[in-house]
Amino acid sequence: MPDMKYTKDHEWxxxxxxxxxxxxxxxxxxxxxxxVFVDLxxxxxxxxxxxxIAVVExxxxxxxxxxxxxxxxxxxxxxLVDEPxxxxxxxxxxGWFFKITPEGALPDDLMxxxxxxxxxxxxx
Amino acid sequence: MxxxxxxxxxxxxxxxxxxxxxxxxFAGYSMPxxxxxxxxxxxxxxxxxxxxxxxxxxxxxxLVGEGAAAALEQLTPADVQALKPGRQRYGLLLNEAGGIxxxxxxxxxxDRLFLVVNASRKHIDLPLIESVLPRGVTLRPLPDRALLxxxxxxxxxxxxxxxxxxxxxEMQIAGIPVIASRSGYTGEDGLxxxxxxxxxxxxxxxxxxxxxxxxxxxxxxxxxRLEAGLCLYGNDLDEGTSPVEANLVWSMGKRRRMEWxxxxxxxxxxxxxxxxxxxxxxxxxxxxxxARGHTPIQRDGAVIGEVxxxxxxxxxxxxxxxxxxxxxxxxxxxxxxxxxxxxxxxxRVMPMPFHPHRYAR
Numbered sequence: 248m249p250d251m252k253y254t255k256d257h258e259w260x261x262x263x264x265x266x267x268x269x270x271x272x273x274x275x276x277x278x279x280x281x282x283v284f285v286d287l288x289x290x291x292x293x294x295x296x297x298x299x300i301a302v303v304e305x306x307x308x309x310x311x312x313x314x315x316x317x318x319x320x321x322x323x324x325x326x327l328v329d330e331p332x333x334x335x336x337x338x339x340x341x342g343w344f345f346k347i348t349p350e351g352a353l354p355d356d357l358m359x360x361x362x363x364x365x366x367x368x369x370x371x
Numbered sequence: 372m373x374x375x376x377x378x379x380x381x382x383x384x385x386x387x388x389x390x391x392x393x394x395x396x397f398a399g400y401s402m403p404x405x406x407x408x409x410x411x412x413x414x415x416x417x418x419x420x421x422x423x424x425x426x427x428x429x430x431x432x433x434l435v436g437e438g439a440a441a442a443l444e445q446l447t448p449a450d451v452q453a454l455k456p457g458r459q460r461y462g463l464l465l466n467e468a469g470g471i472x473x474x475x476x477x478x479x480x481x482d483r484l485f486l487v488v489n490a491s492r493k494h495i496d497l498p499l500i501e502s503v504l505p506r507g508v509t510l511r512p513l514p515d516r517a518l519l520x521x522x523x524x525x526x527x528x529x530x531x532x533x534x535x536x537x538x539x540x541e542m543q544i545a546g547i548p549v550i551a552s553r554s555g556y557t558g559e560d561g562l563x564x565x566x567x568x569x570x571x572x573x574x575x576x577x578x579x580x581x582x583x584x585x586x587x588x589x590x591x592x593x594x595x596r597l598e599a600g601l602c603l604y605g606n607d608l609d610e611g612t613s614p615v616e617a618n619l620v621w622s623m624g625k626r627r628r629m630e631w632x633x634x635x636x637x638x639x640x641x642x643x644x645x646x647x648x649x650x651x652x653x654x655x656x657x658x659x660x661x662a663r664g665h666t667p668i669q670r671d672g673a674v675i676g677e678v679x680x681x682x683x684x685x686x687x688x689x690x691x692x693x694x695x696x697x698x699x700x701x702x703x704x705x706x707x708x709x710x711x712x713x714x715x716x717x718x719r720v721m722p723m724p725f726h727p728h729r730y731a732r
Contacts, residue, residue, distance in 0.1 A: 280590070281411035283683040283690075284659045286712070302712065304661050306410045306683045307590050331659070 251339075252353075253363035254315045259339055260357065267316060270343040271303070271334065274367050280305040282334040287323040288345060294320060296354050301344055303334065315357070318349040381427035382517045382571040390586050398490035400428040403588040410590035414685040417557060417595060418726070421523035422587035423578050426556075430493030431516050431565060434484040434500070436508035443477065443484065445503045448614065448633045450624025456481040459539045459552045461622050463614050464488075464496060469638030470610040471617060472499060474602060478539040478552060485539070485550060487518065487563075489604045517571035521578055522561035522587075522595075527731060529581045530562060536730040545577035556592065558599025558728045597691055598684045600653060600723025606664055607651060607679045607693060615642035616695065618651045649676060650701040653723035654692040654709070656681075656716050661690040662709040669708040669715065670700050678709060684725055691725045692718070 252260040257275035261268045276282065284304040294300050294314035301312035323345045327333060334342040358366060378401040381387075387394065392403030403425070405413060416422060434443060440451040449462030459478035463471050473492040478485040488496045493512075501510050521530070532553065534540060539552035550565040566574050578584055593603070602608050608617055613635075620643070627633060631640055656662050661683050668676040681692030692709075700707065703722050708715035 280405065281409055281685075284661060286660070304683070306414075306594055306685065307404070309661070309663065328659075 251360060252315075252357040253360070253366075254313075254354075254357060255366065256313050256315070258312065258315045260315055261339075265348060266321060266346045267318070267349055268343050268346050269315060270338060271312060272363070273338045276335050276338045276342070279303060279310060280307055282331045285327045285331050285334070285344070287325075287327065288320050290320055290322055292320045294318065294347065303331075312344060314347065316347055316349050316353055317351055318347040320345050321348050322346040379428070381425055382568040383425045383427065383575055386572055386575055387425065387586075392586070392588060395589070397589055398428055400490060402428060403586070405588040405590045406586050408585065410588070410594065411685050413585060413587045413591035414594050416585045417523045417587055417591060418559060418686050419523070420583035420585070421521060421525040421529060421561070421581070422557075422591070423575065423584055424520040424522065424587050424592055425517075425575070426520050426563070427517040427568075427571065428490035429518050430486075430488040430490060430497065431513040431518060432486045432488070432497060432500075433480075433511045433513065434486060434508065435482070435511065438505055439484050439508045440479075442504050442508045443500065444627070444633060446472075446500065446634050448623035448627045448636070448639065449477070450626055451477060451484070453624065453626065454479045457534075457538055457540060459485075459537045459554060463608075463619060463622055464499065465614070465633060465635035465639070466610055467635055468610075469613045469635030469642065471604075471608045471612055471614065472496065472610060474604055474608055474619075476552075476554065480539070480541075480550070485565075487565075491605055513565075515568045516565050517568050519564045519566065519571065519575060519578065520555050520557075520561065521564065521584070522555045522557040522559045523583075524560060524729065525583045526559075526561045529584070532562075536560075536732045545574060547574045547577070549574070553731060556599075556601055557595040558601070558724055558726055558730075559595075560729055560731045593680075594682055594685060597680050597682060597693065598686055598724065598726040599728060600693065600725060602651075602693075603680055612695075613639055613642050613647070615639060616647045616649055616651065646698060648698055649695045650698055651679075651693060651695055652701050653721045653725060654678065654681070654694055654707065654718050655721040655725070656690045656692065656709055656718040658716070659689065660711060660716055662692050662711050662716060662718070666692075666694075667710040668694060668696055669710060670697075670705070675700050675707075686726045693723065696720065
């Protein structure tokens with residue numbers, strides 16, 4: 248797995264060159280259940296780490312998705328608009344949400360895969 | 372004491388956990404919101420084949436003695452006295468102001484009335500009923516009975532019965548004595564089955580062993596009833612809402628609407644004669660974005676109501692909702708704005724049910 252980081256809000260970040268690709272984890276999609284709608288941010292928007300910038304709606308409930316890092320949204324996954332179920336079926340591949348070009352330092356509480364797995368375990 | 376320690380469990384609690392149910396608190400009970408298949412698959416399976424629901428959290432009781440039906444009619448505008456043996460009806464319990472204390476099912480078992488009330492309201496309903504009983508009529512709560520619902524088009528072949536929709540009978544299923552009614556909360560054909568708590572797990576396992584029967588949690592129960600246009604007490608009905616506002620006048624008996632001798636009758640009569648300011652309607656948001664309960668409803672920039680239940684309808688493939696709107700915005704097709712996260716979401720008033728009922732009438 249190439250340099251994946253995770254947040255306590257159950258987002259994953261994959262760094263591809265200058266850009267961070269971001270989505271929600273398998274644990275998160277499983278907890279949400281069947282996703283039926285996503286509200287994505289406008290490309291070009293400047294976002295701050297911790298800010299709610301997207302919403303994911305399952306059959307049951309709506310949940311916020313937070314910007315895990317500070318920077319500018321460069322692209323969103325418009326394929327999710329017609330096929331939100333990709334978030335359930337491929338959470339870390341076709342189900343990505345948005346790309347952010349990071350600005351400034353990354354938050355110091357990002358976790359690697361092992362630390363995230365331990366975090367999820369601690370919630371059970 | 373933590374929340375989970377203070378929750379009640381149903382007689383099927385161990386089975387839910389064995390089946391991988393995701394347990395959540397609901398009306399003071401620990402209940403499965405879904406099983407591993409997920410809400411969408413459970414919902415669609417129930418409409419295609421058959422689903423088993425544990426609804427043992429609901430309150431069951433019997434009313435016995437000469438004059439039981441007349442006594443119950445003090446609290447409900449439904450026609451209880453004319454209900455024939457072997458038949459069940461939907462009714463509303465009202466307060467003095469004509470507000471809905473609960474919605475419930477009542478059945479004529481020949482020698483007694485059998486009642487099913489909402490889990491969240493049984494602590495209010497049963498003392499209320501008790502308070503109006505004359506000498507010789509007794510209310511017997513049945514806390515030692517479980518309630519299962521088997522719903523879907525396959526049920527008629529899995530458990531053949533001569534009953535039509537809203538029939539009720541004492542019978543045996545898998546050798547276990549039950550009270551079964553041909554009714555439910557999904558819009559599908561099916562049975563609601565009252566069984567002694569001791570036999571509930573054995574019965575549930577026998578039903579799950581039948582071909583095409585899948586366990587269904589509260590999540591799909593909610594999306595199924597919403598597509599069927601059926602109310603959830605606490606969301607769509609409350610003590611500040613009359614049967615006229617709730618669009619449930621059909622549950623009032625014709626004779627009762629001439630006698631006007633039930634609690635809250637003067638208010639209900641006024642609402643029928645002079646109209647109401649708001650009405651419960653079906654609402655279809657355009658696009659795919661659901662609008663949940665408490666979403667404000669606007670028309671021409673002014674707030675005219677509120678969504679009371681809303682979500683995604685898996686059988687419709689789009690969001691569905693119900694709510695209360697001003698009387699002049701209640702006509703089918705009226706364009707509305709639902710204010711979701713501060714943005715208007717275009718929607719229209721639509722007739723209910725959203726998914727056609729398939730009862731065995």
